[in-house]
Amino acid sequence: MGVVFERPKSLTQQKFHYCPGCHHGIIHRLVAEVLDELGLQDRTIAIASVGCSVFAYDYFDVDAIQAAHGRAPAVATGVKRSRPESIVFTYQGDGDLASIGAAEIIHAAARGENITVIFVNNAIYGMTGGQMAPTTLVGQETTTSPQGRNPKNAGYPIRMSEMLATLPGASYIARTSVHDPKHVRETKKAIKEAFQVQVEGKGFSLVEVLSACPTNWHMTPVESLEWIKNEMIAYYPLGKFKSAEEAK
Amino acid sequence: MAKVSFREELCKGCELCKQACPKGIIEMGSHINAMGYHPAQVTDMSKCIGCAFCAWMCPDVVITVEKEGKA
């Protein structure tokens, strides 16, 4: 019998600290599988952000940097500009990327920085206990929108991928989900394409992954899958907003 | 012939594997592991087709899948 599935090399043996059913673990594994398959482990520098995934530096078996909240794209820029031969990726949550780090992500994309961004959108601030995020859906209850997000005072959720795709500097932008095995495969394919764009020096690549936070959504992990499928995808359509072929 | 094995000590009992299995052969064990979760297990291995859907969905990289005829 041959192994058809096993733990990727680019993950350390460290046990994830994530809650049961949290999709951060799936997304970590997919990134590690891609690094293995493209043979990038030795060349890669990971930039962890602030959020539940802050310990990503312990989980990926690659050189890593922990960045301040929202600043990972700027840190990645400093790394890539001083070591263009390295493969550099950031791993950021939606609060990190779409709120406090909005300027950093937009300008990294605008400059066409040759980096890869893994953007984990769970529509909430997970680490701090379930507050409203810039990506929280209208009507979604959080600890700071107890009546549900009301656009009259909290505005509307931001579709980062669509927004970033308007920038000529962005080469590859896709939104995927991991709510079932088919979509997990598609997410891996997108992550692989994104890293390939970087390997080929084609510029800025980003994969937004819709991701469950069962704990702060107050759902079981299995119910969370349904919520992604029915609610999140309705507002955040999956797809490629900029493709590798379009990338100059 | 296919075989899945679980690193039971890593399992958080989230049931995503169980939800994903097309053969419905994954159940949660009645015992608890060191972390206090009911770990996932396969009831009838002979029905496993080695599709690895369970492993694809597992957030904690608990599952290894082996299959006849794969090298």
Added chain:
Amino acid sequence: MSKVLMKGNEAIGEAAIKAGCRYFFGYPITPQSELPEYLSRRLPQVGGVYLQAESEVAAINMVYGAASTGARVMTSSSSPGISLKQEGISYLAGSELPCVIVNIMRGGPGLGGIQPSQSDYFQATKGGGHGDYRLLVLAPASVQEIVDLVKEGFDLAEKYRIPVMILGDGILGQMMEPVDLGSETTLEAGEKPWAVTGKMGRTKNIINSLYLDPEKLEKHNRHLEKKYLEIKAKETRSELYQTSDAEIVVAAYGMIARVAKAAVDMAREEGIRAGVFRPITLWPYPEKELNQAAAQAKAVLTVEMSLGQMVEDVRLSLNGRLPVEFYGRVGGMVPTARAVYEEIKRLAKTYGEVK
């Protein structure tokens, strides 16, 4: 080496290049824009990278990234921009990353003005960002000293894995003086085993300032403290001018020390035994050197372009041994030698033996 005439801000840039710095991340702000402008021209000529960031916040985080890879890297700004960099500076200190940060101070608070000032002394020396940390703060007083301290700053930053700040003011940045740029620093490859470069077979390196376990964080804090104590013991720098017999010692740094020297010369002509103590390192503060300089003194006058910031370190250093008075101008106004001389005279009358 022959001398060249250079503006202070440009000399910082050329000195950085001589020191082997090839990466600069900045954001425009008066009165230091000549520095990024100069480097945007020069760095590409030497195979380096100049990048204009979207903000000072981004710039300092780019510095954090480049420093993580072991590169010699610099950023510069002026007061409001330095406020924005504080988050990154705290992370650099926590993660023990070497770099050089230039602050060409202007008046504040808020948007303040664009004229010279020394009102960021507290921010630079007492930790403008969060957490228990220190920067090594160097305060040049001439264009030549800019060159020397920028070069030394990079070496100190790497020796101690600490961010170094060059603290100057708008006068120094704009002033032209002849300088000897000296020789090029030769950097040895592979002397930073901690840097992230891709793991290439070795065990992974991590650049990090997060320690959730309080025991581990305390250990990290103690480790930083040990380093800071070593720097305090070994790296103070100062200049003494006419202090050996001085009754009145004027404490001043940067450009204002030059004003103080002129005032001391005037006082000496009047028979007042005055001298100047000029700290070159603002952190660590040269406490011992100040006490030596003031060995014969009856009083110390601190002169600053602020409402009185360094004066607190002067008082702490002297620990109540001598009266310490303060004279300052603010808002971009510069103390004149005449005004400082009048203050020296007043102190000599109040505290001195002569007259």
